[in-house]
Each structure stands twice: as structure tokens, then as C-alpha cells.
Amino acid sequence: MSTEITIKEAAMQLGISEQRVRTLCRQGDLTARKIGNTWVIDAKSLNRYGLKTAHHVAEDHPTYLANSAKPIALSFFSGAMGLDLGIEKAGFDVRLACEIDKFCRQTIALNKPDIALLTDINDYNADDIRSAAGLNKRDEIDLIVGGPPCQAFSTAGNRKGFNDERGNVFLKYLQLCLELRPKYFVIENVRGLLSCPMEHRPHEQRGKDFPDLSEDELKGGALNFIINRLEKSGYGYSFNLYNSANFGTPQIRERVIIVCSRDGKAPPFLMPTHSENAEHGLPKWNTLKKCISKIDKHDHLTFPEKRLKYYRLLKPGENWKNLPVELQKEAMGKSFYSGGGKTGFLRRLAWDKPSPTLVTHPAMPATDLAHPEEDRPLSIQEYKKIQEFPDEWDLAGPLIQQYKQVGNAVPVSLGQAVGALVLNLLNGIDVIQYKGFKYSRYKCTTDKEWRNEFIKLVNSHNSKTEQKELGFV
Known part of the structure; x- marks a missing residue:
């Protein structure tokens, strides 16, 4: 049986206003039901929301389940x-x-x-x-x-x-x-x-x-x-x-x-x-296409417009080297004349190969991880799929922190x-x-x-x- 708490109690636990709590109830961010003119909120739902948004602190604690027969x-x-x-x-x-x-x-x-x-x-x-x-x-x-x-x-x-x-x-x-x-x-x-x-x-x-x-x-x-x-x-x-x-x-x-x-x-x-x-x-x-082609929801960062100008000219698997030479010089600036392969610049991923190594930020100039066809970086949902996290695995914190967590993970x-x-x-x-x-x-x-x-x-x-x-x- 779940425990329900009031708007006032929820606001105190999260450290936010009561009006903000009501908004979260209306939006469905909190599991709640209306009684008359007010809401009562499921305590477990509030705790999950608090952890996900870091309003609640994940405190140290011992194991709560220590009787498994597994190694x-x-x-x-x-x-x-x-x-x-x-x-x-x-x-x-x-x-x-x-x-x-x-x-x-x-x-x-x-x-x-x-x-x-x-x-x-x-x-x-x-x-x-x-x-x-x-x-x-x-x-x-x-x-x-x-x-x-x-x-x-x-x-x-x-x-x-x-x-x-x-x-x-x-x-x-x-x-x-x-x-x-x-x-x-x-x-x-x-x-x-x-x-x-x-x-x-x-x-x-x-x-x-x-x-x-x-x-x-x-x-x-x-x-x-x-x-x-x-x-x-x-x-x-x-x-x-x-x-x-x-x-x-x-x-x-x-x-x-x-x-x-x-x-x-x-x-x-x-x-x-x-x-x-x-x-x-x-x-x-396994290839990228097999992995991410059926994802229908995407939360992602964006590329600046000056980079998108070049991405619109690139096909799956291409990068800055596939642009006309004059555009290469324009896009790369001084980096055009420096050494190294620079394959991470203006890089669209290929459908028919595995992804390159995921980094902690998919929109940094030297390590771009752009979708094979769409004019955007890989989404956090695609990051999770490539690193093989379960769909139901929740990531806490703002989007940039979610990328960092998944980008640092072991597949x-x-x-x-x-x-x-x-x-x-x-x-x-x-x-x-x-x-x-x-x-x-x-x-x-x-x-x-x-x-x-x-x-x-x-x-x-x-x-x-x-x-x-x-x-x-």
C-alpha cells in the first residue's frame, strides 16, 4: 500500500514552491490524484522525482536485500x-x-x-x-x-x-x-x-x-x-x-x-x-542502424548554425574531408593546416558500421557524433541504446550530465x-x-x-x- 502526502509536505521535501508541486502534478511528473481542490501525491513517485532531478540526495546506506543465492x-x-x-x-x-x-x-x-x-x-x-x-x-x-x-x-x-x-x-x-x-x-x-x-x-x-x-x-x-x-x-x-x-x-x-x-x-x-x-x-x-533506427523519442543537444551549414552537405559516414576543398578550409579554419587525421570534426556516423567511441559530449567540435541523416547530435536515447542500457534505465540530472554518465560507461x-x-x-x-x-x-x-x-x-x-x-x- 502506497503512502500519500500533501502538496505542502512535497514542497518541503523538494525545496520548491507549492505552486510548482501543483504544476508537476498537472503535468504528470508526479503520480498524484485530486481530492476536491487539492492533490495528494504518491510518496514513492515523489522520491523518484527527487532523485532524478537531484532535489533529493542519494545518501550512503547498507544493502537492503542480502539473501541472494547468486555469486x-x-x-x-x-x-x-x-x-x-x-x-x-x-x-x-x-x-x-x-x-x-x-x-x-x-x-x-x-x-x-x-x-x-x-x-x-x-x-x-x-x-x-x-x-x-x-x-x-x-x-x-x-x-x-x-x-x-x-x-x-x-x-x-x-x-x-x-x-x-x-x-x-x-x-x-x-x-x-x-x-x-x-x-x-x-x-x-x-x-x-x-x-x-x-x-x-x-x-x-x-x-x-x-x-x-x-x-x-x-x-x-x-x-x-x-x-x-x-x-x-x-x-x-x-x-x-x-x-x-x-x-x-x-x-x-x-x-x-x-x-x-x-x-x-x-x-x-x-x-x-x-x-x-x-x-x-x-x-x-552489430551496426548502428540495427541499434538506433527504431527509436521514436529523442532528447538531444544542438549544433550551432555555423556547423549545421556544413552538415547539410554531408551524407552518412562522411566528415569534413568530404566537403569541397574551399569549404573544408572555411569550415576548419586554422585546423585545416594542422597535423592529424581530424576525423572527429563534422562527423556524420555511418549506418552500416558500429558507432565510434561515445564521448561525454556529442557536440564538441573535434569529437562530433552527428546522426547519420538528421541534422543533430546523437540523442541521449541513442546513447543509451549504443551503450546497451535498458530502455527503462532512468538517468538522473540535466541532459548534459546524462550524456556524461552514459559516455563514461562500460558497454x-x-x-x-x-x-x-x-x-x-x-x-x-x-x-x-x-x-x-x-x-x-x-x-x-x-x-x-x-x-x-x-x-x-x-x-x-x-x-x-x-x-x-x-x-x-
Whole structure:
């Protein structure tokens, strides 16, 4: 039986005027019924509206439902829960989410009100985590998943590595995983993690007048540090750079996935479900048209008129390079003469291919994500479909924050592939491996290949240092 509250009570809870509450009732934004000349409002409806608009704060709380017979998973840096939805789809009970971003927390509270919700990972120890998840010290944790903030390792960022505050939460996550001792834990991150140093030295402090770079300052130093910690802990590991299109996502999105195993064995790679051209007998990649062509409601940002002038001349799959040369120069300005491919400028998506990687804002000049035919950026509904969120998944906050949440998410199918792999390992089921499968566009991205390349880099660096010390260079 639902609880109903008055207009006055609703106004006080939301911190808005009574007249505004009446308007929300008339518009259907709140579930309410009229009694005489006034309204009574369903309390659950009011709470959902408050969470969605951030009038209500998503407070920390323990799990409200802790009796599932499924394998137990805990989630950190949960975001809008794309990875977690995939884990859940594979058969796990996601018992806890930890997320500091205000709007992501609201989204989690809207859609998963019964799971434990925590804020800043730095505020909790292993006992706090167990308590919030409804676990005692003897309870086994089957899986922990997390994607520590990737900006510190992104090729688009300043590449500060673990000197960045966001890198420090990466270390906190690793520490918590090793203390909680789950059967498996997963680290998800951007491709930049493969080449980011543990310590970043500014370029103006390098050269013949400065000391040589240390091993931690070399490319890949951060990942080397992580691997060394894993090996000392007794956990086995494997990693690769995975293109989400190989797992059914209608999007080219590449992420490093490190799977760590308490038994000390190196886990196999994720099991692909698709391939670019039906290699290995798998279905071909899913296309954008199959994904978004039947959406009938669109909430979206807009392009400025000066950009729309050029978009009206472009067909599906084209970009600024398909304009006449004089218009290219006009549209691009000084950028026309700069280096790089610049394929994100004035970019219409192709119907017959997966989407490029979704970004947090689809209308930024260098990373436009324009609809294949309509003169607009992709809508938030299309973003959700491409990232494979359920239609009923509510996103909290203003539109720009909704784009950010979905743009930062792990595609659900990639999350499901992670869950399926770990579930097979938990149950002793053999995992199919396709010899020579092309998991991404890049080379030397598997753990063994990467380690060999890093050792070569270290040896080369040491050799140069020795020659310098002997006066040969």
C-alpha cells in the first residue's frame, strides 16, 4: 500500500514552491490524484522525482536485500552501472556500488535502491565494505569490479600517472581488493594505462642536463607497478585491450581489462561473441542502424548554425574531408593546416558500421557524433541504446550530465563478457579461446606481449644509461 502526502509536505521535501508541486502534478511528473481542490501525491513517485532531478540526495546506506543465492559481486567507481548491468546479466548479484559523482549516485539510487551505496572509496576500509554489503568475515566474495578514474592515464589528458589524485584512488582500489581477497577481481581502464608512467616527469626536466628517467618514469611504469603488486600478492592475472564490438556492442570502444585470480593462475581472455568480418565463424559486428533506427523519442543537444551549414552537405559516414576543398578550409579554419587525421570534426556516423567511441559530449567540435541523416547530435536515447542500457534505465540530472554518465560507461555486453568469463571459471567450465583472434586494432596489448616490450624498453634504457656513465654518449 502506497503512502500519500500533501502538496505542502512535497514542497518541503523538494525545496520548491507549492505552486510548482501543483504544476508537476498537472503535468504528470508526479503520480498524484485530486481530492476536491487539492492533490495528494504518491510518496514513492515523489522520491523518484527527487532523485532524478537531484532535489533529493542519494545518501550512503547498507544493502537492503542480502539473501541472494547468486555469486556475490561488489562494484567500485560504478558510474551509471554499465559494467555492473553486464555482470548482473551474466548471473551475479551486485551487492554494493561505490561512486562519488553526485549524478551517478542519483542514477544508482533510482534504479537499484536495494543495493548498498557508498561514496568516496578513500573513506572505507575492508570491514566497512563487508558490513555495508551484508557480509561477515567468513563470507566469500566471488568478484570485485572497478574502473578507477581513467583521466590520469588517458592519452587525451596530462598523463600524470599515479602522481595524479585520481591515480591514488587506483591504488586504494587495488589495496582494498587485496585485503578483501575475492576469488576474482577486475580492473577496467583506458588504453592509455598500457603506456602511462608510474611517475611523470615534465618534458622540460628531461635531457642531457637532467638525471636519466627511472623505471617508474618509463612508458608503462604504472602498469608495471600494478603487475608487481599482483605478483607479490599471489594473485594470477591476464589482460588485454578489448574492442567492445567483438562482444556485440554496436560501438568501437577499446578498454584494458585486467582479470585477477586468487588461485594464482592466469585467467584466459574474454570470450568474443562477434568478429569484424565473421572470422572464426562468429556473427559480424552489430551496426548502428540495427541499434538506433527504431527509436521514436529523442532528447538531444544542438549544433550551432555555423556547423549545421556544413552538415547539410554531408551524407552518412562522411566528415569534413568530404566537403569541397574551399569549404573544408572555411569550415576548419586554422585546423585545416594542422597535423592529424581530424576525423572527429563534422562527423556524420555511418549506418552500416558500429558507432565510434561515445564521448561525454556529442557536440564538441573535434569529437562530433552527428546522426547519420538528421541534422543533430546523437540523442541521449541513442546513447543509451549504443551503450546497451535498458530502455527503462532512468538517468538522473540535466541532459548534459546524462550524456556524461552514459559516455563514461562500460558497454553492457563487455561487462557481460567479463561476468561470463568469471562465472565459467568459478564453475570449472572450459573457456573457449580463438587462436589469433584480433581483440583490438593495436599490437602488443596482451599481458605477455606487453611485458616483453616493457622489458626491452627497460634493457634499452639501462644500456643507454651505462653508455652515458662510461662517457660513450
